[in-house]
Amino acid sequence: MNLEKVIFGFFIVFAATLNFGFFIGEIDNPAHHDIYELFAAVVVNLIATVLKFGDRTQIGAIHLATSLVADLQLLAAAMVWGYAEHVSGTGMTAATVTSIVSLSGGALFANVVSVVILIAETIMQRR
Amino acid sequence: MNGASTSTIFLVLRRLRTPLIVLIVIFAVSVLGLTLMPGPADPNGGPMPRMSFFHAIYFISYTATTIGFGEIPYAFSEQQRLWTVICIYLSVIGWAYTLGTVFAMLQDKNFLGALAVQRFARQVRRLREPFFLVCGYGEAGHLICEALDELGFRAVVIEQDETKVGDLELQSYSADMPALCADASKPDTLIFAGLTSRYCRGVIALTNDDNANLAVAIAARLLAPALPALCRAEHADTVANMASFGTRHIINPFEKFGEYMALALHSPAAYHLLLWLTGLPGATVTRHREPPAGRWVLCGYGAFGRVMTQALTNAGLPVTIIDRAAPLDPTHQWVKGEGTGIDALRSAGIADAVGIVAATANDINNLSTVVTARALNPGLFTVLRQNQVANRTLFDAFESDFTMVPSEIVAHECLAILTTPLLAPFLDAVRRADDSWAEQLLGELTDRFGWDVPAVWSASLNIAQAPSVYRSLMRHERQIGLGELLRTPVTGRPPLPCTPLLLLREGDPPRYLPGAEVRLLPGDQILFVGTEEARRDLSLTLFNAHTLQFVLTGRDSPGGAVWEWMDRLRGTRTARP
Numbered sequence: 001m002n003l004e005k006v007i008f009g010f011f012i013v014f015a016a017t018l019n020f021g022f023f024i025g026e027i028d029n030p031a032h033h034d035i036y037e038l039f040a041a042v043v044v045n046l047i048a049t050v051l052k053f054g055d056r057t058q059i060g061a062i063h064l065a066t067s068l069v070a071d072l073q074l075l076a077a078a079m080v081w082g083y084a085e086h087v088s089g090t091g092m093t094a095a096t097v098t099s100i101v102s103l104s105g106g107a108l109f110a111n112v113v114s115v116v117i118l119i120a121e122t123i124m125q126r127r
Numbered sequence: 128m129n130g131a132s133t134s135t136i137f138l139v140l141r142r143l144r145t146p147l148i149v150l151i152v153i154f155a156v157s158v159l160g161l162t163l164m165p166g167p168a169d170p171n172g173g174p175m176p177r178m179s180f181f182h183a184i185y186f187i188s189y190t191a192t193t194i195g196f197g198e199i200p201y202a203f204s205e206q207q208r209l210w211t212v213i214c215i216y217l218s219v220i221g222w223a224y225t226l227g228t229v230f231a232m233l234q235d236k237n238f239l240g241a242l243a244v245q246r247f248a249r250q251v252r253r254l255r256e257p258f259f260l261v262c263g264y265g266e267a268g269h270l271i272c273e274a275l276d277e278l279g280f281r282a283v284v285i286e287q288d289e290t291k292v293g294d295l296e297l298q299s300y301s302a303d304m305p306a307l308c309a310d311a312s313k314p315d316t317l318i319f320a321g322l323t324s325r326y327c328r329g330v331i332a333l334t335n336d337d338n339a340n341l342a343v344a345i346a347a348r349l350l351a352p353a354l355p356a357l358c359r360a361e362h363a364d365t366v367a368n369m370a371s372f373g374t375r376h377i378i379n380p381f382e383k384f385g386e387y388m389a390l391a392l393h394s395p396a397a398y399h400l401l402l403w404l405t406g407l408p409g410a411t412v413t414r415h416r417e418p419p420a421g422r423w424v425l426c427g428y429g430a431f432g433r434v435m436t437q438a439l440t441n442a443g444l445p446v447t448i449i450d451r452a453a454p455l456d457p458t459h460q461w462v463k464g465e466g467t468g469i470d471a472l473r474s475a476g477i478a479d480a481v482g483i484v485a486a487t488a489n490d491i492n493n494l495s496t497v498v499t500a501r502a503l504n505p506g507l508f509t510v511l512r513q514n515q516v517a518n519r520t521l522f523d524a525f526e527s528d529f530t531m532v533p534s535e536i537v538a539h540e541c542l543a544i545l546t547t548p549l550l551a552p553f554l555d556a557v558r559r560a561d562d563s564w565a566e567q568l569l570g571e572l573t574d575r576f577g578w579d580v581p582a583v584w585s586a587s588l589n590i591a592q593a594p595s596v597y598r599s600l601m602r603h604e605r606q607i608g609l610g611e612l613l614r615t616p617v618t619g620r621p622p623l624p625c626t627p628l629l630l631l632r633e634g635d636p637p638r639y640l641p642g643a644e645v646r647l648l649p650g651d652q653i654l655f656v657g658t659e660e661a662r663r664d665l666s667l668t669l670f671n672a673h674t675l676q677f678v679l680t681g682r683d684s685p686g687g688a689v690w691e692w693m694d695r696l697r698g699t700r701t702a703r704p
Contacts, residue, residue, distance in 0.1 A: 035180060036159075036162075039155075039158070039159065039180060043151060043152075043155035046151045047148055047151055047152070050144055050147045050148050050151065051144065051148070053137075053140035053141060053143070053144050053147075054137050054138075054140040054141025054142075054144060055137075056137055078180075081180075082180070082181040085179060085181060086179070086181045086182075
């Protein structure tokens with residue numbers, strides 16, 4: 001067992017689970033989507049991205065790409081949230097919540113791809 | 128080809144992994160803590176709401192980067208201030224760690240090496256003109272790069288010694304010469320340096336390590352079989368090895384000097400002619416004392432010593448060898464001892480010898496030997512082997528009759544092969560000819576051009592190098608004799624100060640010293656010796672149809688369609704009456 005592999009797998013799965021936890025619930029109900037969970041999802045996703053830096057293999061490249069997509073989607077969701085709360089002054093309307101949650105749903109898809117790659121890689125190694 | 132650049136990026140990313148994660152974690156913990164701290168008391172009663180993520184990120188961003196706008200959006204509560212103190216120290220640690228890692232990486236030798244390789248490979252890839260790949264920037268490499276630069280060729284240099292690469296960057300070459308500090312014997316290095324590029328015109332391996340030169344030779348043979356490779360080799364087995372897989376030009380400085388020595392013994396005039404023709408531009412050749420016939424003493428029976436013994440024996444001269452080792456060669460008189468000592472020199476019979484060859488690999492010992500020998504016999508003819516270029520002052524101070532400097536011999540030979548391929552067959556003819564022919568030719572040429580090293584160049588009458596003459600010959604406008612072409616394009620058309628030495632024509636035997644009456648044909652290759660001005664004038668004649676017209680007829684032909692038409696009109700009008 002390799003500690004580096006444990007940490008790597010931990011962060012990838014953790015990023016996906018946090019993302020899923022935020023995404024699940026009624027799409028336009030602010031009460032079902034907690035901001036701390038979104039924050040945690042963003043931070044864990046960023047860490048997962050950095051962990052994927054510096055791998056020259058083809059699989060490593062796809063890993064990094066999926067993570068970058070997830071980061072982009074989650075950051076966009078966070079920005080929409082901040083804009084709605086502080087800049088536009090409309091507060092959390094149903095439309096805003098819907099767009100935030102759907103953005104995080106896109107990120108969730110990228111994270112699921114990442115987890116699938118992780119599993120495929122593990123199965124391929126046969127060690 | 129892109130591998131070098133991406134690998135550097137990956138190297139950077141891999142090194143920055145930990146500091147980036149530390150920064151992200153510190154930032155996340157700080158922001159999260161700030162949103163959890165209770166706010167100050169609201170003047171309207173009750174506490175203010177806790178900080179939102181938006182404000183927390185804003186505050187931490189300007190605090191962590193030490194910009195510090197103050198307490199925004201409201202005066203903080205004591206709990207928030209407590210947490211801010213922790214954030215400040217955390218972020219300072221995070222930044223200090225990250226910056227430290229970045230600077231350490233920027234100074235890391237591996238990283239700098241990776242960057243240098245990448246920059247070098249990019250420079251070479253972007254070269255869009257013919258270049259030569261020079262491996263080893265020692266004294267010979269330096270001379271060759273200078274000459275290539277003067278001839279308008281680019282060079283790409285690989286050198287293992289960092290100080291020599293730095294030296295190259297200080298040289299004021301007219302063109303930029305990409306240089307890499309790396310081991311030339313590695314094929315990857317050669318590929319980065321453009322061995323497989325279609326602009327590469329040749330590979331020149333000049334390192335002072337025979338094995339490295341051999342590695343370059345075989346890499347060139349396998350990766351770029353069409354390229355001419357010029358390789359230096361000092362040991363006979365390396366020469367044989369290189370020859371076995373068809374290396375085009377193998378340059379053995381010892382062998383070359385042995386040939387010069389044999390030539391000087393056999394035909395002094397031919398030797399001087401050869402020196403005069405192959406000298407480095409700007410040098411002056413002086414008449415040497417001729418090596419005398421009689422008994423010779425040779426110190427140091429190594430690779431060079433063997434060659435010299437062979438040259439002297441072939442000339443029918445007896446040789447006494449002084450060497451540390453026990454006798455290796457029973458056919459010669461052998462004294463076991465040090466050439467630097469008076470005893471060994473005396474027992475080798477230095478008093479009645481005519482010449483001495485100091486041939487060891489140690490410069491100081493060589494000098495000591497000849498100084499001692501001259502003291503014992505002032506009339507000795509001395510041949511000195513100089514190994515280190517740095518010892519030049521010492522060797523200049525001792526006025527030896529011949530000094531063998533391997534790097535100079537290699538440089539001369541390479542330049543002759545690269546710049547004037549016709550010179551080699553002519554020099555072979557000089558070597559074979561009898562002394563009186565060489566004596567007469569040397570007299571004629573030096574009377575005409577002086578003892579300064581002349582310009583030696585070759586011209587091919589083809590579409591690329593001589594378009595005007597080629598077109599004129601192909602149209603059968605008129606016959607052109609060699610003498611008619613060799614005129615200066617000024618009023619009066621005086622003869623050009625140059626002499627044709629050799630004319631090669633497909634299917635004919637080579638014509639040595641072709642006369643003025645030889646009719647030129649397309650495809651002829653001619654070797655000339657003369658002044659630098661003659662070379663320029665001749666190239667103008669070969670390129671420019673109007674100059675050619677003037678040189679041949681003495682009439683200035685008009686340029687442009689209208690003037691040509693008027694000229695024809697005038698010609699018919701004058702012809703009519």
